[in-house]
Amino acid sequence: MTMRPWVRGVLAGPLSFICSWLLMAGAALYLPSGRAGVDNMVFPIVLFPLVWSGLFLYALLERRLGRGYLVIVALGLAHALLIARHLGVAP
Amino acid sequence: MIKLSQDNTRRVLDIHGWSGILLGLLLYAVICTGTVAVFSDEISNWSSPLSGESVDGFPTGFNAVFKRLYEEVDPRWREEVDAFVAHGGRIYLRFEGELESEQEGHHEHYGVEYQIDGNTLEVLKRTEGLDHERAAAREAGALAEFFVDLHVRLHLPNPWGLFLTGVLGLGMMLAALTGFVVHRHLIREAFTIRRNKEALLRARDAHVIAGTWSLPFAFVLAFTGSFFSFASSVGLPAMAMVVFSGDQERALAEVFNRHEPYDDTPAALANVDTMLADASARGGAKAVFISMNYVGRADAFARVFTQVEPGQLSGRAFDYAAASGEFLHENPVLVGKQPSAGNTVAALMTPLHFGHFAGWVSKAVWFALGFAAAYVTLSGMLLWTLRRAQRRAWQRMAGVVNWMGYGLPLAMVLTAHAYFWARASGVAVGSVQWAVFWAAAVAAALMIGLGSQARARAWMIRLSGAALLLLPLSRWLCDGPSWASALNHGQQVVVSVDLALLVAGGFCLWPRSRRREGFVPVAEATS
Numbered sequence: 001m002t003m004r005p006w007v008r009g010v011l012a013g014p015l016s017f018i019c020s021w022l023l024m025a026g027a028a029l030y031l032p033s034g035r036a037g038v039d040n041m042v043f044p045i046v047l048f049p050l051v052w053s054g055l056f057l058y059a060l061l062e063r064r065l066g067r068g069y070l071v072i073v074a075l076g077l078a079h080a081l082l083i084a085r086h087l088g089v090a091p
Numbered sequence: 092m093i094k095l096s097q098d099n100t101r102r103v104l105d106i107h108g109w110s111g112i113l114l115g116l117l118l119y120a121v122i123c124t125g126t127v128a129v130f131s132d133e134i135s136n137w138s139s140p141l142s143g144e145s146v147d148g149f150p151t152g153f154n155a156v157f158k159r160l161y162e163e164v165d166p167r168w169r170e171e172v173d174a175f176v177a178h179g180g181r182i183y184l185r186f187e188g189e190l191e192s193e194q195e196g197h198h199e200h201y202g203v204e205y206q207i208d209g210n211t212l213e214v215l216k217r218t219e220g221l222d223h224e225r226a227a228a229r230e231a232g233a234l235a236e237f238f239v240d241l242h243v244r245l246h247l248p249n250p251w252g253l254f255l256t257g258v259l260g261l262g263m264m265l266a267a268l269t270g271f272v273v274h275r276h277l278i279r280e281a282f283t284i285r286r287n288k289e290a291l292l293r294a295r296d297a298h299v300i301a302g303t304w305s306l307p308f309a310f311v312l313a314f315t316g317s318f319f320s321f322a323s324s325v326g327l328p329a330m331a332m333v334v335f336s337g338d339q340e341r342a343l344a345e346v347f348n349r350h351e352p353y354d355d356t357p358a359a360l361a362n363v364d365t366m367l368a369d370a371s372a373r374g375g376a377k378a379v380f381i382s383m384n385y386v387g388r389a390d391a392f393a394r395v396f397t398q399v400e401p402g403q404l405s406g407r408a409f410d411y412a413a414a415s416g417e418f419l420h421e422n423p424v425l426v427g428k429q430p431s432a433g434n435t436v437a438a439l440m441t442p443l444h445f446g447h448f449a450g451w452v453s454k455a456v457w458f459a460l461g462f463a464a465a466y467v468t469l470s471g472m473l474l475w476t477l478r479r480a481q482r483r484a485w486q487r488m489a490g491v492v493n494w495m496g497y498g499l500p501l502a503m504v505l506t507a508h509a510y511f512w513a514r515a516s517g518v519a520v521g522s523v524q525w526a527v528f529w530a531a532a533v534a535a536a537l538m539i540g541l542g543s544q545a546r547a548r549a550w551m552i553r554l555s556g557a558a559l560l561l562l563p564l565s566r567w568l569c570d571g572p573s574w575a576s577a578l579n580h581g582q583q584v585v586v587s588v589d590l591a592l593l594v595a596g597g598f599c600l601w602p603r604s605r606r607r608e609g610f611v612p613v614a615e616a617t618s
Contacts, residue, residue, distance in 0.1 A: 025329040036427030038346055041334060042437050045326035049257075049317035053264050060106055061099055083333050 011068055012059035019076035020052040026079030029086050103269045112488075114262035115472045116495045117245065121259055122468060123499055124242035125316075126461030129446055129454050130588075131235040135178040137588040138510065139231035140572060143580055146180040146209035148377030148398070153182065154364040156212050160184060160205055161360075161386070168202040172383040178231035179582075180209035185225070204228070233520045234510040237528075238503070243320075246525075250324035257320030263313035263464075266471075270302055294477075298470040305463040312464065315444035348428045350384055350392040350410075358389040361416030369418060370395035374407040389414050394422060404442045469496040490539045497551040498535025504558040505531045508565045515569035556599025563589035 024044040031040040055072060062068035127134070157174070168188040175183050183206060190201035204225045206216040218228035229236070244252025302309075331342035343349060360383075367378040374397030383393045391413035399406045410419040423434040425441075442448040446457025472492045479485035509527035513520045538547040566589070567573060577585035 021325065021329065024326065025333045028330055028334050034427075034431045034433055036423065036429045036431030036434060038427040039431055039433035041330045041346065042426060042433030045322050045330070046318055046436055046440070048321055048326060049261055049264060049314055052261055053268065056261075056265060057106070057268065060102055086333065087336065 008060060008065060008068075011065070011072060012056050015069075015072055015076070016055035016059050017052060019072050019079075020048060020055055022076045022079040022083070023051055024048045026082045029082055103272050106265060106269045112472055112475050114259050115468055116491065117255070118259045118263055119465060119468045119472070119495055120245065120499055121242055121256055121316075122263075122461060122465045123503070124238045125312075126458055126465060127503065128235070128239045128242045129458045129461060131239050132177075133451075133584050133588060134238070135232040135235040136180075136582070136584045138179075138234045138507075138566065138571075139514075140179040140577065140580075140582045140585060141181065141208055141210060142572070143210040146176075148176060148371070148379060149174070149182065149364075149367050149381075150209055150212065151364055151368075152212055153207075153367070154362050156207060156214075157184065157363050158360070160214070161186070164203050169386060170384070172386050173381065175380040176209060178229070178235075181215070181231055182207040182209050183229070190221070206231070227519075227521055230514060230520045233524065234507055237506060237510075237521075237524050253320045253324040257317050257324065260313045260317030260320060264310060264317065267306055267310045267313060271306060294470060295474055298467060298474055301463045301470070302467040305460050305467060308460040309464050309467070311443055312461070315440045318440050319444060346426050348422060348426075350390075352385055352388075352390050354389040355385075356389040357387060358391065358414040360386055360391060360413055361411075363393075365416055366393055366395060366411045366413070369411075370397055370409040373409055373418075373421070376400045376403075376406065379406075383413055386413065396424070399442075399447055404448050405438050472496070490544055493544050493548050494532075494536050494539045497548050497555070498532055498539075501535060501551050501555045501558065502528045502531035504555055504562065507562055508558065511565045511569035511571070552599050556596045559592050559596030559599060562592050562596075 024047075027044040028040045031043060033040040059068050059072065062071075153174075161169070161172070164186045168186045170188040171185075172187075173183075173185045177183060183204060185202060185204045187200050187202035189198040191197075192199045200222045201220065202225065203217065203219045205214050206218075206229075207213070208215055216228065218225050220228075226236075240246055242256075244256055246252065247255060327342065327346070328339070330346075331337060331339045335342040335345070344351070363381065367381060370378045376397040376399070378395050379398045380396040381393055382396075383391065385391045393411040393413040394408055395411065396408050397406045405424050408422040408424045410422050411417065412419055422428075423430055423438075425434055425438045427434050446453045469492070473489065473496070476485050476489040476492055480489065506524050506528045509523050510520060513523035535547075535551060538550060566585075572580070572582065572585060574586050574589070577583070
């Protein structure tokens with residue numbers, strides 16, 4: 001690790017958690033809802049712990065910390081934008 | 092063998108150790124209480140059986156009692172009506188409505204709850220009040236509930252307790268995943284114990300063996316546990332906000348297929364016994380839960396759940412028009428209005444976490460694997476502190492690990508004693524349980540702090556053993572049935588749990604040589 005551990009810790013902890021939450025909430029808008037109309041909500045909730053673990057490990061193992069920030073922030077922002085557009089608070 | 096660069100191996104090893112040591116103490120508490128909670132039904136049946144034959148499901152004649160009590164209840168508390176069978180054959184009949192709280196615009200659940208003897212259909216107790224007041228009155232299940240509550244939310248208020256246990260589940264998942272990567276020679280290590288080597292190596296081998304064998308289970312438990320913690324505290328609010336634009340009521344109605352009202356014409360309720368019997372016949376298992384809305388109206392609705400039969404992954408749910416008693420359709424047991432992949436996946440989480448899909452056999456396996464996971468957590472923390480034992484801070488940490496590791500089981504057993512004596516004395520069971528639990532925790536801390544850690548630990552094991560051996564006696568002295576009486580009334584659970592406690596107590600008190608006590612040198616090194 002070339003940068004201070006806490007910079008990586010912020011990425012692995014709070015940022016990964018927020019990104020996972022945005023992924024979960026945003027995924028409900030594009031996943032198929034299935035014949036009962038609930039699959040788009042159930043699968044993101046079920047997969048939330050796995051997504052967070054995956055992002056956490058990625059954040060800690062990514063050799064280039066800048067790229068780690070870029071990937072996680074971009075993922076989170078893309079889903080945040082999707083949610084904002086759905087709720088009518090973004091164009 | 093998983094190949095990693097030296098740098099990444101060091102990082103993964105750090106994650107494995109630190110995720111274990113930072114969250115390990117609380118995780119150990121969650122695992123220990125969860126291991127006991129596998130048998131929560133048996134614990135409540137054992138700790139408070141009714142006199143007479145044990146009953147399973149609703150008895151015929153419940154309809155008459157239901158209708159009599161329904162007439163007694165203030166109409167304001169008849170919005171939702173539930174009845175379920177629990178705690179040694181008691182039937183809990185619950186009437187609920189909304190009460191405006193002191194905070195403007197907020198409502199709280201208020202209602203009346205009856206406890207009914209499943210054998211005689213006699214009303215044992217009537218409680219009126221808010222949710223938590225009625226829950227506190229369910230003393231028959233207080234002991235099992237104590238362990239379940241500690242496991243589910245560490246007795247913290249919601250949603251914070253659920254959130255914390257969810258994070259602990261994520262930590263356990265990380266420790267399992269990184270353990271898989273760190274221990275590169277999994278197959279070889281799963282069978283290796285260096286019996287003639289020093290205690291540290293033997294302890295390390297025992298940690299790796301238990302960890303390796305319970306790795307898939309630990310992952311499944313952590314994953315499903317996180318799901319349960321986050322689904323209601325994080326997941327559902329997120330879905331309500333995004334998919335239903337913040338309308339939580341509509342989200343719950345869609346996800347859990349709540350029945351919409353359509354006709355408020357007054358109408359009598361159909362025979363409840365008939366609906367219960369019909370659901371039992373359709374489901375091939377006894378009905379154990381009925382939930383009703385809009386009772387007393389033409390659009391009254393009932394959903395009946397049957398118990399989980401051995402060999403099945405979940406129970407079944409059947410919907411009825413409660414005014415006519417007409418069967419409507421089978422409902423997915425968890426989410427949605429019809430069977431779906433989402434419901435199947437969500438419904439899988441419950442048997443995978445609770446292990447009740449094959450009766451007592453699968454529960455015993457889940458208990459054993461939970462025990463192994465607790466051992467892995469504790470031995471991992473002790474190894475971590477031992478390797479740093481030359482530093483004073485880590486010596487203190489070793490004391491904290493010993494306190495939690497051996498003090499928690501002691502406090503749990505003493506809490507069970509407190510449950511019986513509090514009930515016999517007629518004092519508030521919940522408060523006494525917590526008072527005894529914390530008193531035991533403080534006593535354990537004093538034992539660790541005032542003397543050698545090794546000696547304190549040995550004493551805590553001995554005291555736990557003695558408390559386990561004496562627990563059947565406490566149960567019997569505090570108005571519990573004798574073995575002969577229990578067997579005469581088909582309450583085998585009483586004898587089975589008593590015997591299990593005697594075996595566990597004997598195991599704790601069984602004399603063993605210092606050499607075989609895995610972490611004695613650790614404690615000596617750090618005391």
